[in-house]
Amino acid sequence: MSCPICAKDTDPAYRPFCSKRCADVDLGKWLNGSYRIPSEDPEDLDELVDEIEREISDRPDRPH
Structure with a gap:
């Protein structure tokens, strides 16, 4: 089995x-x-739509 972070062989520990470093990198990503x-969840979808709309409105090259 290979490490999902760096692809080296896994250490049973x-x-x-x-290694602990790769385990910590993975934890940091979470x-x-x-x-x-x-x-x-509909609430999550609403938040996503709001976020996308904010990103679009913040773009200086957006059409009028």
Whole structure:
């Protein structure tokens, strides 16, 4: 089995990772929101639409 972060062989002490560093990198991705689980909750969809609209309105090259 290979480490999902760096692809080196795993270490049984840190499985499925090869080291504490890779385990910590993975944990950091979870904590900062890099990994996300999609939701079908209508409230989440509304928030996504609002976020996209804000991003579009902040673009200086947007059409009028």
